[in-house]
Amino acid sequence: MHKVVIPIGPQHPALKEPESFSVTLSGERIMKFSARLGYNHRGIEKACEERTYIQDVYLTERICGICSHAHSTCFVQAVEELASLDVPKRALYIRTVVSELERIHSHLLWLGVAGHEVGFDTLLMYSWRDREAVMDILAMLTGNRVNYGINTIGGVRRDISTDQAKQILKAMDTLEERTKYYIQIATQESTLIQRLSGVGVLSHKDALKLGAVGPTGRASGVDRDVRRDDPYAAYGELDFKVITDNHNDVYGRTLVRMGELLEAYKIIRQALEKMPEGPITIKAPRKIPAGEAISRYEAPRGEDVHYVKSNGTEKPERVKVRAPTLANIQTVAKMLEDRQLADLPIVIAAIDPCFSCTDRMTSIKRAGEKRKVLAWEDLRAYSIKWYCEHGIDFTMLNRKMARKF
Amino acid sequence: MIGIFYLLVFPGFLFLSAFGLAAEFLDRKLYARLQNRIGPPWFQPLADFIKLASKEEIIPDEANPTIFKLMPVLAITATVTSFFYIPSWSQKALFSFSGDLIVVLYLLTIPTLSFFLGGWYSTSLYSKIGAVRALTQLFAYEVPLLMSLLAPALLADTWSLSEMAVFYSVHPWYLLFNLLGFAISMIALLGKLEKVPFDIPEAETEIVAGTFTEYSGRLLGLFRLGIDIEAVVGASLLAAIYMPFGLGIGPVLGFPLFLLKVTAIIAMLSLSRTIFARLRIDQMVRFCWKYLAPLAFLQLLISLTMKGFLVR
Numbered sequence: 001m002h003k004v005v006i007p008i009g010p011q012h013p014a015l016k017e018p019e020s021f022s023v024t025l026s027g028e029r030i031m032k033f034s035a036r037l038g039y040n041h042r043g044i045e046k047a048c049e050e051r052t053y054i055q056d057v058y059l060t061e062r063i064c065g066i067c068s069h070a071h072s073t074c075f076v077q078a079v080e081e082l083a084s085l086d087v088p089k090r091a092l093y094i095r096t097v098v099s100e101l102e103r104i105h106s107h108l109l110w111l112g113v114a115g116h117e118v119g120f121d122t123l124l125m126y127s128w129r130d131r132e133a134v135m136d137i138l139a140m141l142t143g144n145r146v147n148y149g150i151n152t153i154g155g156v157r158r159d160i161s162t163d164q165a166k167q168i169l170k171a172m173d174t175l176e177e178r179t180k181y182y183i184q185i186a187t188q189e190s191t192l193i194q195r196l197s198g199v200g201v202l203s204h205k206d207a208l209k210l211g212a213v214g215p216t217g218r219a220s221g222v223d224r225d226v227r228r229d230d231p232y233a234a235y236g237e238l239d240f241k242v243i244t245d246n247h248n249d250v251y252g253r254t255l256v257r258m259g260e261l262l263e264a265y266k267i268i269r270q271a272l273e274k275m276p277e278g279p280i281t282i283k284a285p286r287k288i289p290a291g292e293a294i295s296r297y298e299a300p301r302g303e304d305v306h307y308v309k310s311n312g313t314e315k316p317e318r319v320k321v322r323a324p325t326l327a328n329i330q331t332v333a334k335m336l337e338d339r340q341l342a343d344l345p346i347v348i349a350a351i352d353p354c355f356s357c358t359d360r361m362t363s364i365k366r367a368g369e370k371r372k373v374l375a376w377e378d379l380r381a382y383s384i385k386w387y388c389e390h391g392i393d394f395t396m397l398n399r400k401m402a403r404k405f
Numbered sequence: 406m407i408g409i410f411y412l413l414v415f416p417g418f419l420f421l422s423a424f425g426l427a428a429e430f431l432d433r434k435l436y437a438r439l440q441n442r443i444g445p446p447w448f449q450p451l452a453d454f455i456k457l458a459s460k461e462e463i464i465p466d467e468a469n470p471t472i473f474k475l476m477p478v479l480a481i482t483a484t485v486t487s488f489f490y491i492p493s494w495s496q497k498a499l500f501s502f503s504g505d506l507i508v509v510l511y512l513l514t515i516p517t518l519s520f521f522l523g524g525w526y527s528t529s530l531y532s533k534i535g536a537v538r539a540l541t542q543l544f545a546y547e548v549p550l551l552m553s554l555l556a557p558a559l560l561a562d563t564w565s566l567s568e569m570a571v572f573y574s575v576h577p578w579y580l581l582f583n584l585l586g587f588a589i590s591m592i593a594l595l596g597k598l599e600k601v602p603f604d605i606p607e608a609e610t611e612i613v614a615g616t617f618t619e620y621s622g623r624l625l626g627l628f629r630l631g632i633d634i635e636a637v638v639g640a641s642l643l644a645a646i647y648m649p650f651g652l653g654i655g656p657v658l659g660f661p662l663f664l665l666k667v668t669a670i671i672a673m674l675s676l677s678r679t680i681f682a683r684l685r686i687d688q689m690v691r692f693c694w695k696y697l698a699p700l701a702f703l704q705l706l707i708s709l710t711m712k713g714f715l716v717r
Binding site (some may be wrong): 004006007012013014025028115116117118119120121122123126129159189191192194195294340341342343345 | 681
């Protein structure tokens with residue numbers, strides 16, 4: 001059969017966010033795979049420079065809709081390091097609890113998405129139903145289901161009461177039971193195993209070479225976890241295992257994520273038990289002393305890195321975010337080498353991509369070229385001209401509207 | 406006059422459409438309840454059909470308009486026609502002749518062919534891949550299906566569905582020899598109806614809607630109605646061959662019994678849709694030729710042996 005190039009995206013049912021992949025197929029076999037990022041660029045890094053540190057906490061929280069706590073904690077940690085703030089112990093424990101709750105919600109979400117990608121919608125419906133338990137807990141603790149807004153520079157904004165702790169523990173018992181059931185499904189249901197096992201293979205060597213992070217790397221035997229290697233929040237005082245696997249495929253990634261769920265329940269139970277009494281926040285200065293800091297955080301998708309440079313004012317000079325998907329996206333092309341088209345959705349989904357966190361803009365200035373700045377009006381005029389050239393003309397409509405109002 | 410009534414109203418197009426939509430509702434409701442959802446109200450399939458019928462039809466510039474428009478009609482016509490040869494609530498079908506089993510099987514292959522042609526001539530890449538997959542799948546499930554349906558016919562020593570119904574009414578216990586064939590043809594029917602785990606030609610997350618990607622409005626509505634009717638007719642065929650009991654009790658009791666049998670088969674199909682993940686096309690073809698076809702051979706062997714020992 002002759003070769004065909006089919007577009008997966010920017011709009012495609014397999015993708016939850018706009019991103020363009022182009023696949024060269026020979027029959028059902030993938031010959032070439034290329035990814036084009038950038039459809040979701042929002043300029044958050046630049047926007048951070050325009051706002052104060054406290055505003056940036058809420059802005060960085062909106063980098064990702066799922067690991068929102070990961071980004072805000074990572075940013076807050078960097079700022080606290082710059083300001084040499086001694087964050088109260090209780091605040092660190094509360095951050096740890098919310099961060100593990102977020103991991104549970106993210107991994108259960110992933111399980112459902114993975115089920116849907118291989119046409120197993122029942123798994124999607126079940127795991128998302130159970131995910132509601134953890135969403136309710138998060139809403140109870142922070143007031144929001146996503147974008148919790150619990151972090152602030154120097155601590156957290158809400159305390160956990162004993163009554164809330166009891167409810168969390170109760171939910172953890174239910175979820176643990178359900179997770180064990182999902183592990184049983186993943187390891188016993190034959191059609192599911194056929195679709196996951198041996199698919200998207202990333203050898204240990206390749207995982208190291210391409211710098212895979214998080215569950216993607218750990219399923220290829222890369223034993224790395226920031227929570228253990230460079231403890232932040234309260235992780236240094238808690239006892240947990242780093243789950244690794246040697247299957248190297250999507251099946252292994254599923255097992256790692258399910259194993260991490262069980263560890264998360266363990267961590268939350270310990271954290272609630274060991275949580276010290278005391279204040280939950282200390283006062284932070286408005287102006288942060290000059291300097292630069294890097295902060296690492298183990299997000300559900302892998303290592304998240306924030307770099308903050310301060311110039312002594314109340315606004316940061318530079319904020320740089322390295323979201324985990326950026327580290328993992330390179331592995332997809334390797335995993336898809338000589339695979340079938342049917343494996344493509346699950347292989348992309350298996351790194352648990354979050355494209356909007358990853359998208360950046362690079363502008364290349366050639367020698368002798370002058371930089372052009374478009375003001376809002378110029379940009380508008382340019383877009384009207386572009387659409388007119390492509391046969392879409394709203395001039396008459398505009399006039400009509402102007403007359404009407 | 407009576408011929409037109411048969412063809413268009415009962416048990417033809419109108420009855421089968423209503424039954425097909427009811428079966429779709431049952432399938433969707435059951436699927437939803439098994440997945441812990443509430444599911445659609447009873448009129449949802451009809452509402453969907455009316456909505457699609459009132460929508461604009463878009464035919465791609467590149468597509469061949471004649472074939473593009475003809476295929477949904479062909480799919481419906483073939484399935485409705487095949488129903489006339491299937492004995493449903495009495496021992497005798499509306500029409501019958503010796504060898505009508507083969508004709509029914511042939512007519513039931515036409516919808517798949519129409520999916521292929523409709524998809525191929527709509528020229529979209531997703532449709533083309535879906536079309537090729539539909540045809541590849543046909544080659545995988547059709548042989549086991551044919552062999553497992555021929556086995557009961559061999560035992561009855563006739564290739565007419567109506568005569569088979571008479572034979573099994575006389576010897577109801579012989580049905581037990583066909584149980585393996587029943588299981589095989591249920592699996593093959595899943596492939597024919599393109600349901601999970603064999604919904605490969607319309608795998609949403611890979612190729613959008615496969616064959617139907619470019620279809621919209623009335624034509625898509627007709628295709629979907631065609632699939633609903635195919636489900637009912639396929640289930641009736643299986644019911645007529647593998648559960649031909651209670652056919653002689655008259656239309657008043659026989660008709661509800663027929664509905665019950667078809668409903669039971671549709672429910673089994675929904676259940677399998679709930680508990681499996683979608684296979685890949687290579688896995689599907691391997692499964693059909695490695696396990697299904699040899700098992701169908703075994704069924705043929707059982708039928709031949711039993712024929713030698715029991716019938717004569």
